[in-house]
Amino acid sequence: MGAPIATSGIAEFALRMGDTCLILAHRNSEWCGHAPALEEDIALANTALDLIGQAQLWLGLAADAEGRGRSADSLAYLRDAAGYRNLLLVEQPNGDFGRTVMRQFLFDAWHYPLLVALKTSSEHRVAEIAEKASKEAAYHLERSVDLVVRLGDGTSESRQRMQSALDVLWPYTGEMFLADSIDDELAETGIAPAPRGLRPAWEATLGRALADATLKAPETTFAHKGSKRGVHSEHLGYILAEMQFLQRAYPGAKW
Amino acid sequence: MGAPIATSGIAEFALRMGDTCLILAHRNSEWCGHAPALEEDIALANTALDLIGQAQLWLGLAADAEGRGRSADSLAYLRDAAGYRNLLLVEQPNGDFGRTVMRQFLFDAWHYPLLVALKTSSEHRVAEIAEKASKEAAYHLERSVDLVVRLGDGTSESRQRMQSALDVLWPYTGEMFLADSIDDELAETGIAPAPRGLRPAWEATLGRALADATLKAPETTFAHKGSKRGVHSEHLGYILAEMQFLQRAYPGAKW
Amino acid sequence: DPVERAFQERIDDGQKIEPKEWMPEGYRKTLIRQISQHAHSEIVGQLPEGNWITRAPTLERKAILLAKVQDEAGHGLYLYCAAETLGISRDEMYEQLHSGKAKYSSIFNYPTLSWADIGAIGWLVDGAAIMNQVPLQRCSYGPYARAMVRICKEESFHQRQGFDIMNVLCKGTEEQKAMAQDALSRWWWPSLMMFGPSDNASVHSAQSMAWNIKQDSNDELRQKFVDQTVPQATFLGLTVPDAELKWNEEKGGHDFGQPDWSEFFEIIAGNGPCNRERLEARQTAWNEGAWFRDGLTAYAKKAAARKAAVPVAAE
């Protein structure tokens, strides 16, 4: 709160970031108590916690930037699916643990260089959030690369599961590099990097990790899209029905 | 609406019946498009439809009997789990199709004789609903007995799955025959039969069907209970979050 | 070929062809493809609508939607039976669906994202389907024509229910109206695509028309659909998402824009929003149900053996 905010695109950008963090945190937290090893339960909870923290910061910024008297919580709990702006990738179901690991990896490989670029954002609140979040994302990426490599180059079953995860999730990655007019405006004003500019770093990370993991990126260029307009997959509605239940059922209550 | 209603226990009784029908219909409808054979998709949808129809009647009666200006819809959509009175049996997850069939069978074998008894209820609206519902329940029971027998006496895999379904669901059946003070009052006033009185018919149906199905009823007498006080399993909250989403998210809207 | 000529004359004469009668192999194959594709569409079509049964906003709407989806399963059943009269089994047809060899209507590869989508599907998708199907009630193959009679009656009922959902939403809150508009915006173009590309682009059309298993051109049907639907949208107070749309007094119909056919062909090639999920859902249902079907088969064999054994034992 407080400091002036440069353009109207910031509210939308912060929503996209915040929603993406929140929904991925939700998916990861579904594993709580059900992971294949105790260390993974702890690590996943840790990642989810970082992402919820980031979601609070981004949604707080979105609320301030739009200036309609809403809060991070009311944005999280009182918007229906069409108002959500998270990447389609992060709302995809957990599947087996391999798919969850792969989803996190494909996300981290995009998220980390994005946050690094945002550290020099012309909008200081964006830069501040990125400063904090990029440290967490660096660690997430390190961890997810490590797991992808070890599981890819593990047993034939683990390799096959990781390859299948990669194949299924691949069409949800293209969306990360597509721009709309808001992205163009954010790039012009130096608030956020152009989405396509993040692709080389993402591809370099994937190239190294998948080679070490003995996995092969699919050749299709088909990309699901729509999240920037609030057009999601059928999964998001169920996530929100569960997540928002208490706020919806007991309107106005304090918790 | 219309005719006077005899005792306060009727509202509670109608809630119990209505909630049980509604939640079982919900569980059955989750199969829609996913059943193991097209004929089963149709039959399950049919059962679910009958049960939703019955839920509308019972909840309508409950709303009238309590006289607080609520409707069948507001009872269905605006109560949280602790206000629900359905049997624990019907909120249990679908599991494989065998478990769904077994759940339906264990329910039908209780539901049908109950409805037959209710046809002579001293409360005419109860008798009216039972008159209509008992015809449907007779057909449901016929169908579920048939499936239990054929799957039990099918392959070794189908037998094993049906036996496992029976073992898992068994502890949820005892509750159907337990009475609280409301049940006692309903029995005394001739509105509904005493729950324990339904056990012989239920056991006779099970005895015949399970023998034909080459299945064995577990010996445990342990019975989960609590639904009559609104103490459910952890599953109901998720059912309601999904079912009630639109009514909760858009309060007061007409659909 | 005099036999083939006689066959064609019977068709031209408006006679019905029945299962046991002679028919050209191409006729049989085309019908099998067409009917099974239609059956698969009914089955896969359960999924997008089934997605909202547990979340329907009132008990009445829930019952109506459930009944509708049940009707679709029923339609699938009639159609599989009609196809079976042509010498293919239901299991073979399933196998073709699950392997991706057989297609189903691309419209069901779009997601249902709000309750208004259930209205839009009834109004637009069933509306378009009816337009395709009404003439098929008079098609040359008897079992298909008769199945269509029954199906069309139910479909027009479904369409009215869909329109009613939209109507209630459009008279509702601002949020509901926005939901309805959003649904129309998303389903409009896919609905226009349901009639297929322009006939110039369609290979099989001429032969199918000669055989009377297709009666109108794709473009004619599309025009008819637009002319019927636009006034309904106006009635609802909704905006059709087509900047080129306008009434053409001269032709007595609307001019309108073309859908994005590249999207259509992408979806046919497997790249639609829900292709993978729809197919996986059907494959999973089938594979996980194998034990169930095997169990019933095993029981039937045992029961038959027991029945056969009884007189022997009694002797």
Added chain:
Amino acid sequence: DPVERAFQERIDDGQKIEPKEWMPEGYRKTLIRQISQHAHSEIVGQLPEGNWITRAPTLERKAILLAKVQDEAGHGLYLYCAAETLGISRDEMYEQLHSGKAKYSSIFNYPTLSWADIGAIGWLVDGAAIMNQVPLQRCSYGPYARAMVRICKEESFHQRQGFDIMNVLCKGTEEQKAMAQDALSRWWWPSLMMFGPSDNASVHSAQSMAWNIKQDSNDELRQKFVDQTVPQATFLGLTVPDAELKWNEEKGGHDFGQPDWSEFFEIIAGNGPCNRERLEARQTAWNEGAWFRDGLTAYAKKAAARKAAVPVAAE
């Protein structure tokens, strides 16, 4: 036995026993049972609370709950490590849990039915756990005592958070207050059962006390818990569901009723509201995670082999 006597003297002297040192077989076995049961309780204890993470009512509450459940997994990890110093592997302990041979705290076989249950668990269940665990910080086995120091610090934090949830609910709407009362009513008696039956009924207590791996009697701890908790309930404006509860000036503590011990023994025998589901959840996590653990093991072997191969290749 002089060795055994020397061992007992060290304990009586307040010295710590460390992993490599001699200890009686009974001491080792009792500790393994006690520590692994405690570890299992932390692991299974993730499930009832984890049940509300996706439904936590604010982002802040969600983060706090997630952190708490993560702490519990961490406690499980310390405790498994402590037990491992006694010569049992983590996999063996898991095997005992999954086969039903090892127990975990019965409290986790109750369901979490509302958000208030998350408050009640923190307040009552963690409160009772702390009362059990605080003395164990001084227990005779070094690794266990040290794990307890760390755990107790976090647990008391959790307890305050739980009480805070209750406090906010009790200051909230009528519905929220009812939710809080309902949670207290359901969790009160199970919390009292957490201290175990009266010591008269407990076989192992005397020996465990002599070994300083149990310091207070079950009844003493239960009394302490009641005396601590009742004023808190009063502060919240909630009613403890015990008609016999009253302050006894003479003994300087509360008189209170006995829990339904038949329920306690039923649950221990497997017949609790969630026994089957809790165990199945852990078994499923373990079984479905086998490929994951195998994959990591296979990679580690390959990596070691590659490392070993490098100098050879260089020669």
